[in-house]
Amino acid sequence: MKRKVGLALATLLVFTMSLFAGSTKVSADDNSLQKVKEAGVLKVATSPDYPPFESEATIKGKKQDVGLDIDVAKQIADDLGVKLEIKNMDFGSVLAAIQTGKADIAIAALSPTAERRQSVDFSNIYYTGGQTFLINKKDVAKYKTAKSLHGKKIGAQTGSLQNTLAQKYFEDSAVSSMDKNPDLIFALQNQKIDAVGLEKPVAQAYVAHNKNLAMIDAGYEDDADESGKAIAAPKGSSSLIMAINQSIDKITKNKLTDQYLKAAGEHLDEGAEDNSMLKYWKDFYNGFLNTSLIALLAVIFGIMLGILLVLMKLSAWKLLSWPATAYIEIVRGTPMMVQVLLVYFGLGAVFNLSALVAGTIAVALNSAAYVAEIIRGGINSLDKGQTEAAKSIGLSKVDTMRFVILPQAFKNIWPSLGNEFISVLKESSIVSIIGVTDLIYQLNVVRANTYRAVAPIVVVMVIYFLMTFTLTRVLNYFERKMNNA
Missing domain, CATH: 1.10.3720.10 (MetI-like)
Structure with missing residues (x-):
């Protein structure tokens, strides 16, 4: 996923917060779902810089959060009968937001890794897109498969699942890390690196909006439990997680994620029609x-x-x-x-x-x-x-x-x-x-x-x-x- 550094940051913040408000204890009687319904609002932490999962678009003159994750959050809020409140922040802060009560859940293309499960509870997987490499289109003949990248320079987002996978499967390659995907793409186009590890939907979006890029399958032995996307909630939020899973079951059964990705793509296409700074x-x-x-x-x-x-x-x-x-x-x-x-x-x-x-x-x-x-x-x-x-x-x-x-x-x-x-x-x-x-x-x-x-x-x-x-x-x-x- 994006940044595993969020786990360490969240742990530090929870410890520090205890200096102000004392240690937070999980009640034996879980009331996480009841609290959301009584408040009438589902507060969701996300990071709107990761299309097509989450981004911002101007719709009818008003700035709105859009993307696959946002539509999933809307479905959950509708099923719970509450309003949806999106709290935008840096990705490294989303887990800390739910642990400190700033948000009820975090939905930011999160992969439920074993490290993160130690700090938060996760829902069932709501989407699995697979892993790819983004390359320059002129290098398609040179890098026909991911095996061709062995010994080359590979880029991945700092602390991301893609970074971990690249270091695991490409030990003979130089893996470079950067905080933002646009920086990695710029480095790729300037031939500072040979490929960028990305999730398939993200890579597809880049290819659709940049004729000089292409993608190849990463060929990883994919673990759906690790690379799939899930929703995070505070530890002990079993009732809220159960309700979220019911919504995920509905989304999966009706194949709504395909619709959500299509809608996200349309928003991205609208933005691409005129991407001037003006x-x-x-x-x-x-x-x-x-x-x-x-x-x-x-x-x-x-x-x-x-x-x-x-x-x-x-x-x-x-x-x-x-x-x-x-x-x-x-x-x-x-x-x-x-x-x-x-x-x-x-x-x-x-x-x-x-x-x-x-x-x-x-x-x-x-x-x-x-x-x-x-x-x-x-x-x-x-x-x-x-x-x-x-x-x-x-x-x-x-x-x-x-x-x-x-x-x-x-x-x-x-x-x-x-x-x-x-x-x-x-x-x-x-x-x-x-x-x-x-x-x-x-x-x-x-x-x-x-x-x-x-x-x-x-x-x-x-x-x-x-x-x-x-x-x-x-x-x-x-x-x-x-x-x-």
């Missing part, structure tokens, strides 16, 4: 708005919290200085991605935060630690005579800090703060992993929908450059004003 200007515009909003709020609250942290750290009271020092060291010593996931799945599980709110809080908390150190450096750079002069005219410690120290410190550290603002603008892109529709999220969706690897990247790169260039000019203007004051 068609997706609304997607990029919405991504720009969300990125700007997150960066602005993160900077404002980051400065406020940063000032508080530095005052605490400089305090003579260890009860204040120690927590501030610990906070700064922990935040600066851990990746922002981990912090975003912790806020969304940990803190967010307690307060039910939306992805946008959780992402903004995480970026602000991260920025505050760096701002605090920048301000501390500015304060320490001032001559001690400033403090002594303030005391001599009768100013209290608070007034000295407020009217003498901080204004001068901010003037000295403005260039460093400006760099931090620009870093926040760029690094906030990490919030896309929890489903915030920022520029990077829209980039991945557009790449998946258009089967174009480079053009969407160029568009987003230009947007980021214009944003940072404009911000730099604004910061330089205020720096000149302060220097002339």
Whole structure:
């Protein structure tokens, strides 16, 4: 499947969440199905960058999730008599979403591997498509069968089932891994690799929309229980799994997956008719708005919290200085991605935060630690005579800090703060992993929908450059004003 790293990530998040809310225990009396029906909503976690299983399409002017998996989810919700709520996020987060209560089930072309079964429960298999290799069409005569790929360069998505199978059956080949399939296809077209391992429906979609590609059967000894697609639910959700299996039986009996794949193909064909970047200007515009909003709020609250942290750290009271020092060291010593996931799945599980709110809080908390150190450096750079002069005219410690120290410190550290603002603008892109529709999220969706690897990247790169260039000019203007004051 896509990324087995989701298992490790989910395990880490569940452990971390226990620090906030205590250990989660499964009740002896399973009420998973009852909870869904009482809520009247089936919350489904998915990753809409994997057509034809799940992707986004504009239907009647409105953005909607489409694909085989989405239609399966709709059928399950209909059978349960509840509404369907799709929660889009990075694939590595879908299992964590169901384990932390953000979603009831995960349906994202998941393969029920033995490793994943240790963390979640799976439904029956609802689809098995088989494994293939995507090659350049000009190499069809060269690579007639998968056996011809022995000793060649094979690409596969990081942590995917295809990656595992390639390493198992092609030990004499160099297996390269990348996070996104469009990157692998681009590498294939540029002859960096000789073939890409993909599931059959995904490979068929690429071939249908790119005349320069072809596919050959992988020839693996396929294990349906491992390579088939199933729906994940939290451990102990036997009643919900049973209800889902009833819907899967109906889907299998009526051969609905064929209809679902046909409908998904039609959506992809509609998108392929005009895959110019202008068609997706609304997607990029919405991504720009969300990125700007997150960066602005993160900077404002980051400065406020940063000032508080530095005052605490400089305090003579260890009860204040120690927590501030610990906070700064922990935040600066851990990746922002981990912090975003912790806020969304940990803190967010307690307060039910939306992805946008959780992402903004995480970026602000991260920025505050760096701002605090920048301000501390500015304060320490001032001559001690400033403090002594303030005391001599009768100013209290608070007034000295407020009217003498901080204004001068901010003037000295403005260039460093400006760099931090620009870093926040760029690094906030990490919030896309929890489903915030920022520029990077829209980039991945557009790449998946258009089967174009480079053009969407160029568009987003230009947007980021214009944003940072404009911000730099604004910061330089205020720096000149302060220097002339």
